[in-house]
Amino acid sequence: MAATARSDTTVVVVGGGFAGVACAKHLGRHGVNVTLVDRHDYSQFQPLLYQVATAQVDTTEIARPLRAMFSRHKPVTVKLADISAVDPVAHSATSADGVTFTGDYLVLAAGGRANFFHTPGADTHAFPLYALDDALRLRSRLLAVLEAAFRNPKLIDQGALNFVVVGAGATGVETAGALADQLERVIPRRVSAMGISKAQIFLVDPSPVVLGPFSDRAHEYAKEVLERRHVQLELGAKVSEVKADRVVLSDGREILTRAVVWAGGIQASPLAASSGIPPGPGGRIPVDPDLTVAGFPGVYALGDIASTPGPDGRPMPQLGSVALQAGLAAAKNILADIDGRARSEFRYKDKGIMAMIGRNAAVAEVGPKRRELHGRLAFVSWLGVHAWLLSGFRARIRALGSWGWDYVANTRASAIIDRPDAAAIDWDE
Ligand SMILES: Cc1cc2nc3c(=O)[nH]c(=O)nc-3n(C[C@H](O)[C@H](O)[C@H](O)COP(=O)(O)OP(=O)(O)OC[C@H]3O[C@@H](n4cnc5c(N)ncnc54)[C@H](O)[C@@H]3O)c2cc1C
Incomplete structure (x- = not known):
């Protein structure tokens, strides 16, 4: 029966960002055993990194412990490990200190890095x-x-x-x-x-x-x-x-x-190159429309590490919304694989794009038809959407509190120098 097969199946997900978390959550909800491996014990919300850098919000508002995120998903086991090599034939990922995680399926969701x-x-x-x-x-x-x-x-x-x-x-x-x-x-x-x-x-x-x-x-x-x-x-x-x-x-x-x-700009995680899978644009792993990696059955690549074809055949943008939806779509396809059903093509639902420019100023283009908003209305929409997207009720409330305080009081509580190495400057150099 399908339910038994699901509970007998193991999936290794490398990367607990937007894509990996969405994939692991859906699989866990459907009784599949998932090992989620990340080099950090938290999942971070990259769209607000610039606000941490400028002390508008603090770290716990944009980073959530992975263990807390999966505390109610019993089939999902979180492992803290820096993966240095993946084997797409053996469906395994090996950490820098020599621990190997192997599954029936391997999901590569290790994101990217600066280019x-x-x-x-x-x-x-x-x-x-x-x-x-x-x-x-x-x-x-x-x-x-x-x-x-x-x-x-x-x-x-x-x-x-x-x-x-x-x-x-x-x-x-x-x-x-x-x-x-x-x-x-x-x-x-x-x-x-x-x-x-x-x-x-x-x-x-x-x-x-x-x-x-x-x-x-x-x-x-x-x-x-x-x-x-x-x-x-x-x-x-x-x-x-x-x-x-x-x-x-x-x-x-x-x-x-x-x-x-x-x-x-960004490029794929170095894990893409180490996998031996022939690279696509930006060193990313090319995937088929169903998010599988051609020539490597049981391997999926998602989010920023993948080059995912859009409806026009061009790679989709490296966006959180793409990664999140791809994570869910890959999980559904793995369930289809387990159940012996046909996989579906990934169809991205484009809800639009937005960018903050500063106090009372932002731009938003909403929906696939790109309805444009500028100025204060876009500013408020940006805050609302980003608060909503943050993982966890407490983080949302805290972020709203920080933004409100910043707006009214013009002070930033987290403006501290806590990385002496980054702060050290040799002015004679
Ligand atoms: C500064 C910035 C602002 C952005 N703003 C927006 C925005 O406003 N809207 C939007 O839609 N998108 C935005 N994006 C893009 C969006 O954040 C990414 O597209 C999205 O995070 C990709 O999700 P992912 O799951 O593929 O990778 P990530 O979210 O990067 O997650 C990858 C995970 O893999 C882990 N990992 C990496 N390497 C290893 C390893 N070797 N071993 C173990 N674990 C590993 C990492 O720790 C991380 O948890 C922004 C990106 C950046 C950098």
Whole structure:
């Protein structure tokens, strides 16, 4: 019987992000034994990483313990392990310390990592924003340069108050907008900020517009808001090198800085390359429309690690909503496999896209027809949608509390330097 077969089946899911959690939850609910392996003991909500970096919310608002998430899903076992190799033939994943997890099915959902596009110095001197640790390191660096400038205003001439954000997609725009808010509203309340008016935020992108995937109207709106908030747009320019004390642009200009945020793109987790599966665009694992990996029966790849074909045959965007829905769709297909039914093609339900630009300013394009909202209404919608998407009632309430407090009081409780390594700057370098 199907129910017996389900309880006899084992699935190893590598990665407890949007895709892995959705897949494991659905399988667990239907009695399938799942081993969910992650290098962290929490699942993180990447869309709000920039808010951790700018101290708008704290870590526990965007990261939830995996064990708490699965406490009511008895067939799901969580294992804390850093997977260093996967074998798509044996359906196994092996950790760096030599523990192997094997199942009847293997689900690869290990996400991605920053793509520096071989830019010299970027991996050493720039701060990527892909994981919670990245956000905490960046928070410490942003606060450290401000403290340095207040301690010794001469450092302003060495770029202490220059902030460079690389990449004008949603993450770059959100980070630049949040930084502008922080410099304009929050920092002056914290210290009598002599010199803060000299702070400059540069947003660099080779594209001629900000927020590329959005409409022309959204491009114009975002540009106008950012410029009004004194963000200097360097569009049509590439960062060709990042040094310890500056970035070099493709036209030869240099910007002195000790705070470079890298929001310039992502590539697949290195596990994709280690799997031996022939790679697709961005090193991602190409999957069939039913999310299986061709040539490797019983193997699925989901979310940012996968190149998932859209209705037009082009890869779907690396979005949380795609990963979440793919996780559920893969779980349904694994249940179909177990029950001997035909698998279904993954059909993404596009609910739209949105990006925050800063206080009272956001853009949203709602639904597949992309109904456009700009300004305060989009700002409130963004807050509502992101609060709703956070995992756990307490996290939602706390995030709403932090946003409300930030909006009214212009103070940020988590603005502390807690990563001394990221904060340390050799000003003589
Ligand atoms: C800064 C930022 C902002 C974003 N904003 C938005 C947004 O506003 N809207 C939106 O829709 N999307 C947004 N995205 C994209 C979205 O967050 C991703 O598409 C989504 O998280 C992908 O889900 P995933 O499950 O594939 O991977 P992830 O959520 O990255 O999860 C991967 C999991 O795998 C684990 N893992 C990785 N490697 C290993 C290993 N070797 N061993 C064990 N475990 C491992 C990780 O710890 C992680 O828990 C944003 C992304 C970023 C980085």
